[in-house]
Amino acid sequence: MASVKKRSCSVSSLMFLFSVFSLSEGLFGGGETFKRKLSIELNPGMLSPPGGDLLHVRAVGDNDTLHFLFCSQGAPTLLLVHTNTISSTVKVNWTQFLDRNISGGLMVEPESSILYSNAIVFSRLFEYDDVNDTAGATSDFFPPYELQDVSWSRLNLSDSTALLCGGTANSNGSLCLQLSVFESEGRGHLWPTLLHTANSSQLGVWLDGLLPRATRSRFLLELQAVGGSYSQVEVHRSIDDEFTPSIFKVSQWVSANSSSDGGGFVQWKPVAYRRSAPALEDATPCRHSEPRQQSGKEAASVSGLIRAFYTDPETFGLNVSFGLAGEPFYNSTRFLSWTMLVGIGSPPVDSFSPLVLAIMAVGLGAPMILLLLGGVCVCVRKRTAALSSMAYEPIN
Amino acid sequence: MADFEERRSLLGGEDEGSFTDRRAARGPGRPLPAICDPSHLLHRVVVLTFMCFLGFGSYFCYDNPAALQTQVIQDLNLNTSKFMQLYAWYSWPNVVLCFFGGFLLDRVFGIRLGTIIFSLFVCVGQVIFAAGALVNRFWLMEVGRFVFGIGGESLAVAQNTYAVNWFKGKELNLVFGLQLSMARLGSTVNMNIMGWVYSKVADLVGSPGHTALGASLMIAAVTCLFSLICALVLGFLDKRAEKILHKEQGKTGEVIKLTDVKDFPLPLWIIFVICVCYYVAIFPFIGLGQVFFIEKFNFSPAEARAVNSIVYIISAPASPVLGFMVDKTGRNVIWVFCAVVTTLAAHMMLAFTFWNPWIGMSVLGVSYSLLACALWPMVAFVVPEHQLGTAYGFMQSIQNLGLALIAMAAGAILDTRGYLFLEVFFCACICIALMAVVMLYFVDYLRGGDLNWSASARAKLLKEATSDAEIKRRPSKLTEGDLARLTPMSAFGLRNRYLSRLGTQIPHHCSTHLSSLAHRSVLK
Numbered sequence: 054m055a056s057v058k059k060r061s062c063s064v065s066s067l068m069f070l071f072s073v074f075s076l077s078e079g080l081f082g083g084g085e086t087f088k089r090k091l092s093i094e095l096n097p098g099m100l101s102p103p104g105g106d107l108l109h110v111r112a113v114g115d116n117d118t119l120h121f122l123f124c125s126q127g128a129p130t131l132l133l134v135h136t137n138t139i140s141s142t143v144k145v146n147w148t149q150f151l152d153r154n155i156s157g158g159l160m161v162e163p164e165s166s167i168l169y170s171n172a173i174v175f176s177r178l179f180e181y182d183d184v185n186d187t188a189g190a191t192s193d194f195f196p197p198y199e200l201q202d203v204s205w206s207r208l209n210l211s212d213s214t215a216l217l218c219g220g221t222a223n224s225n226g227s228l229c230l231q232l233s234v235f236e237s238e239g240r241g242h243l244w245p246t247l248l249h250t251a252n253s254s255q256l257g258v259w260l261d262g263l264l265p266r267a268t269r270s271r272f273l274l275e276l277q278a279v280g281g282s283y284s285q286v287e288v289h290r291s292i293d294d295e296f297t298p299s300i301f302k303v304s305q306w307v308s309a310n311s312s313s314d315g316g317g318f319v320q321w322k323p324v325a326y327r328r329s330a331p332a333l334e335d336a337t338p339c340r341h342s343e344p345r346q347q348s349g350k351e352a353a354s355v356s357g358l359i360r361a362f363y364t365d366p367e368t369f370g371l372n373v374s375f376g377l378a379g380e381p382f383y384n385s386t387r388f389l390s391w392t393m394l395v396g397i398g399s400p401p402v403d404s405f406s407p408l409v410l411a412i413m414a415v416g417l418g419a420p421m422i423l424l425l426l427g428g429v430c431v432c433v434r435k436r437t438a439a440l441s442s443m444a445y446e447p448i449n
Numbered sequence: 450m451a452d453f454e455e456r457r458s459l460l461g462g463e464d465e466g467s468f469t470d471r472r473a474a475r476g477p478g479r480p481l482p483a484i485c486d487p488s489h490l491l492h493r494v495v496v497l498t499f500m501c502f503l504g505f506g507s508y509f510c511y512d513n514p515a516a517l518q519t520q521v522i523q524d525l526n527l528n529t530s531k532f533m534q535l536y537a538w539y540s541w542p543n544v545v546l547c548f549f550g551g552f553l554l555d556r557v558f559g560i561r562l563g564t565i566i567f568s569l570f571v572c573v574g575q576v577i578f579a580a581g582a583l584v585n586r587f588w589l590m591e592v593g594r595f596v597f598g599i600g601g602e603s604l605a606v607a608q609n610t611y612a613v614n615w616f617k618g619k620e621l622n623l624v625f626g627l628q629l630s631m632a633r634l635g636s637t638v639n640m641n642i643m644g645w646v647y648s649k650v651a652d653l654v655g656s657p658g659h660t661a662l663g664a665s666l667m668i669a670a671v672t673c674l675f676s677l678i679c680a681l682v683l684g685f686l687d688k689r690a691e692k693i694l695h696k697e698q699g700k701t702g703e704v705i706k707l708t709d710v711k712d713f714p715l716p717l718w719i720i721f722v723i724c725v726c727y728y729v730a731i732f733p734f735i736g737l738g739q740v741f742f743i744e745k746f747n748f749s750p751a752e753a754r755a756v757n758s759i760v761y762i763i764s765a766p767a768s769p770v771l772g773f774m775v776d777k778t779g780r781n782v783i784w785v786f787c788a789v790v791t792t793l794a795a796h797m798m799l800a801f802t803f804w805n806p807w808i809g810m811s812v813l814g815v816s817y818s819l820l821a822c823a824l825w826p827m828v829a830f831v832v833p834e835h836q837l838g839t840a841y842g843f844m845q846s847i848q849n850l851g852l853a854l855i856a857m858a859a860g861a862i863l864d865t866r867g868y869l870f871l872e873v874f875f876c877a878c879i880c881i882a883l884m885a886v887v888m889l890y891f892v893d894y895l896r897g898g899d900l901n902w903s904a905s906a907r908a909k910l911l912k913e914a915t916s917d918a919e920i921k922r923r924p925s926k927l928t929e930g931d932l933a934r935l936t937p938m939s940a941f942g943l944r945n946r947y948l949s950r951l952g953t954q955i956p957h958h959c960s961t962h963l964s965s966l967a968h969r970s971v972l973k
Contacts, residue, residue: 292745292801298867299744332528333864381523409873416880423884427891434895 088237089114089251091213099147102126105357106208107150108215110234112251113139117168119397120161121254123232125208125217126357127153127201131232131256132172133317134161134362135397141166150361156353158361171280171308171317172363173395174356175200175258178228179273179372180266188378190273195266197275201355203228226262226387233257238401244331245297245322245392248403253320253396260389261329268384273374274391277352279359281308281317283369284344288323295406298333300324304341305400306371318400321393325375327386337380339391344369487690496615496686497624499679501631503564504608506676507601508635510575510669511539515736516643516754517662519743524659525587529737533860536736538591539598540853547845550603551703551838554610560699561684564607568680570600572673579670583663602845604676606701611683614699626769633765635672640758643669644750703838710843716831716898717840719889724824724848726882727789729855730796730875731817735760737859741868746806756810763814764821771815772822779904781823781830782893786886788820793879800872830900 089112096107105125112119118141122132134143143161150158161167178198181190203219210216213236218229233241233255240246241255249255258274287305294301306319328335347370353360375389376382383389394400484491514521514535522532554563574597581589612624646668651661691698735757742753775784795812798804832840855878862871893900899907 290803292803293869294745294867295870296867298863298865299740301745334522334526334528409870412873412877416877420880420883420887423887427887430891431894 087114087251089119089235091234091236093210093213093234095208095210097143098145101207102147102151104151105205106217107145107358108208108210108232109143110213111143112234112236114251115139119252121232121234122159122358122362123208123215123217124356124358125205125219126150128174128176128356129200129205129217129230130172130174130356130358131254131395132170132358132362133254133395133397134170135168135315136161136166137168138163138166145361150357153354153357153360156360156362156364159358160362169281169315169317169397170362171278171283171395171397172356172359172366173256173319174277174279174352174359175230175274176277176352176355176370177275178260179275180270181273182267183269183271183376183382186269186378188271188374188376188380190271190372190374195270198228199355200228221263224262224264226260226264228263229257229259229261231257231259240296241392243392244326244336245300245324247320247322247392247394248296248401249394250396250401252398253318253394253401255392255394257390257392259329259391260383260387262387265382265384265387269382271374271376271383272389273372275370275372276319277347277355277368277370278306278308278319278344279349279352279363279366279368282367283308283319284346285309286341286344286371291403293403293405295409296403297322297324299336303400303403306344307400315398317395317397319393319395320400321373321391325389325391327381327388329388329390331390335386337376337389339373339375340377342372342374344371481693487686487693493615496611496683497627499683499686500608500611500615500624501627503568503611503676503679503683504605504628504632505635506568506575506673507571507597507604508632509639509672510571510578510597511601512636512639512735513578513643513666513669515739515757516640517647517665518737518739519750520647520657520662521582524657524662525582525585525590527587528860529863530857530860531587533733533736533856534591535594536733536856537853538594539601540849540856542595542598543602543849544846544853546599546603547849548705548707548839548842550606551701551842552705553603554607555700555703560607560610560614560701561687564604564611564680565677565684567600567604567607568673568677570596571604572600572670572677574598574600575666575670575673579663579666581663582659582666585659602849610699610701611687614687622769629768630765633761636761637758637765639669640754640761641751644754703842704835705838705842706836707839709836709839712836713840713843714831716889716893716896716900717828719885719892720824720827720831721844721847722885723785723789723882723889724844725851726878726885727792727820727824728848729851730792730878730882731760731813732852733856733859734796734875736856737863737871742806745868746803748806756806759807759810760814760817763811764818767815767818768822771819775819775822775826777904779907780901781827782886782890782901784819784823785827786883786890788816788823789879789883789886791816792820793876793883796872796876796879800869800876827900831898 092111092113094109094111096102097109105127107126108121108123110121110123112121116137116139118136118139120132120134120136120141120143122130122134122143124130124132141161141163143159146158146160148158149155152158161170177200179190180195180197182193182195183189184193198221200219203221205217205219208215208217214231214233216229216231218227220227235249235251235254238248238250240248247255260272283306285307287307289303289305291301291303300322302323304321304323308316308318323339323341324336325339326335327337347368349359349363349366349368352366352368353363359366373391375391480486484495486492514532518532521527521535522529554560557563558566574593574595576593577596578590578593581587581591581593608628609625612621612628616624643665647657647661647665650664650668651657654661654664687698690696738757739750739753742748742756743750746753748756775781778784791812795809795816798809798812799806828840828844829837859871859874862874890901892898899910902910
């Protein structure tokens with residue numbers, strides 16, 4: 054009986070170990086592990102244009118190019134253009150570009166090589182007085198901060214990140230955006246350590262020291278997605294919160310996949326942090342409203358980059374509101390940061406870290422091995438006992 | 450029978466004495482009304498109610514931090530590892546006090562004064578804890594929990610000693626069962642009510658904050674005050690019964706000799722490992738459970754607290770039932786194995802799936818009760834009677850040490866790595882316990898031990914052993930209490946001693962004086 058137990062035990066333990074290894078293999082091998090070569094240029098063709106900077110990052114892959122264009126002319130905008138050749142370039146006609154009423158100031162050549170393009174515009178920052186602590190965001194709105202009217206600083210470049218900060222008229226604090234472009238797959242360093250691929254870029258937005266207009270005010274950020282049918286935000290539940298502790302959801306704003314173009318996505322975790330080096334208690338949940346179609350003309354008037362690249366694009370907008378009922382208000386720390394991922398193709402999928410897999414494999418495998426060994430010992434013991442006891446014969 | 454003789458010698462001829470004294474007391478004339486007569490059932494029922502409520506306050510207040518986790522963290526600006534310090538500080542004094550609880554109650558204070566002193570510690574500790582919240586000083590709250598811990602565990606010892614003194618034989622099962630239920634009731638009521646109390650107090654005070662938190666904890670301290678009053682009343686009634694019935698003050702009968710530790714056999718050390726590794730995956734998890742259910746499963750705070758308390762609610766009825774089952778069938782090691790495996794399954798369910806957590810937590814509650822019923826009696830099977838006090842004291846001491854350390858570690862892990870990693874950590878602890886159970890089975894099997902015998906096999910052997918022991922014992926008249934303790938007790942008596950703890954029917958000739966030893970462990 055022990056030998057039967059031993060056999061079934063060994064089979065089941067082998068099967069388990071096999072499944073663990075194949076799972077880890079699948080999780081690791083399934084991502085896009087290709088690399089891109091980055092080349093960064095600031096304001097191509099002109100030295101410090103008035104009104105804002107234009108950053109152009111060329112991420113060249115094996116047989117395609119991804120152009121990241123980040124501009125602070127008007128409202129801050131990030132534009133991604135995916136082409137199917139490694140020799141595509143961006144041409145800027147600065148007179149047309151700076152005149153915000155004419156389109157066509159920015160062109161990607163050759164135009165026929167453009168596979169897909171999408172853009173994100175940060176248009177407004179709303180503030181409302183949450184008197185009853187309900188986070189309803191329906192009334193008591195103060196006049197919104199139009200981000201096209203903010204006086205933006207020069208783009209501050211370091212490594213493969215660009216920092217853009219701006220202040221409003223009536224306070225010392227600042228609203229900053231940080232763009233990070235990546236060569237290969239990896240993870241962010243600060244919470245929410247979002248998993249990124251070479252096909253995506255990370256945008257962090259934060260309010261630092263901005264004077265709230267009420268003690269109980271909360272903020273909403275209005276985003277516009279241009280260039281695709283971004284009609285839906287999917288919320289996925291995930292069991293893994295290793296990289297953003299206590300957050301089990303991922304929100305993905307994807308464009309409806311119409312044809313062979315990969316589509317684009319905006320991905321974020323529904324959490325904002327109330328401190329620059331956050332601990333678990335500094336996490337505050339955030340909600341988003343349903344995306345609504347908006348007029349492309351409005352987007353073009355707000356952002357110089359949209360005006361220059363698109364003619365009459367499809368535009369959807371949504372509001373991200375920070376803080377729920379019962380959460381501390383902005384006034385408690387006067388800091389709020391939120392991070393998102395903008396990219397081409399399908400959004401990256403998080404997986405378990407190797408440590409977790411290793412612990413589970415060892416934890417579940419070791420008792421089984423022990424059972425096996427013990428069964429073997431018992432078998433051996435029984436056999437020797439049987440052999441030795443054969444010498445004895447019952448007396449009666 | 451041999452057991453009866455031993456019981457008589459150990460209890461100091463109490464029954465006979467009380468019987469004659471009862472007649473003598475009624476002799477002179479004025480008969481007491483039933484409710485005032487200490488030997489009458491009605492009076493003892495009254496004493497029983499006070500005994501049960503003695504521990505209510507301590508169990509109610511032990512899990513106050515878990516019931517108010519979000520409020521404590523937000524109002525005092527803590528992180529999770531500092532929050533878990535509140536549990537660690539409860540466990541630290543009990544690392545040492547487990548050895549001295551019995552000694553203090555027997556030799557230093559006596560049961561009556563000792564109970565009152567420990568109740569006072571519980572009350573004062575909770576008041577200091579609440580005061581710390583009122584003045585927003587976290588170190589004061591930690592001091593309060595430390596003082597609370599000094600009283601909490603020792604109060605359970607006192608409660609059991611009272612039970613053994615006032616009730617005999619079959620009644621004792623019911624009494625222990627009731628005490629267990631009251632303890633669990635206290636924990637459950639705390640989990641489900643404190644949130645509501647806090648919100649009402651916050652409305653009264655104006656806004657949530659440390660003042661509202663302190664006021665809510667002061668309201669919780671009222672239960673401790675109530676327990677203190679019960680302790681005073683019990684002391685008075687016990688003293689009165691002593692005068693009327695001329696019986697001695699009760700004793701725990703516990704003997705601790707730390708030098709016995711070197712004689713502990715290998716199976717006992719493995720049992721210690723199982724105990725520590727298992728309980729550190731249960732209590733810190735319940736301590737941090739509320740926010741886990743809110744964040745991962747989108748429960749409302751009230752629902753999250755209810756699901757967190759299901760472990761306690763289930764263990765109240767399940768413990769006597771499962772204890773009866775374990776004792777009828779024997780094979781303790783297999784039951785421990787089943788309990789550990791089902792706990793592992795429950796933790797993995799909660800960690801790796803989005804299945805309704807009611808399922809996972811209910812499974813956890815049943816397996817936790819099963820383990821308590823199967824694991825603690827095994828200590829009595831491997832250790833001779835005169836070392837039992839030391840063995841249990843040591844087991845509780847390292848259990849508390851493990852809980853204190855792992856509570857802090859759990860908080861730190863959560864702060865940096867999140868809930869999945871914390872659950873994986875708990876699963877790893879359970880896997881270590883699982884390895885220990887497997888090792889225990891094989892070590893015991895290969896050594897020819899009797900841990901995993903079925904109940905019938907054990908009964909058969911004990912019948913033979915009892916008859917042998919009778920023949921051996923008749924010439925030697927053991928009447929001295931210490932001498933009687935030196936002879937190892939028959940396994941039959943050992944088994945039945947712990948039946949009483951589980952609320953089962955035990956035959957008349959069992960000896961129950963040491964049943965209180967194991968019983969307090971079940972309350973953990």
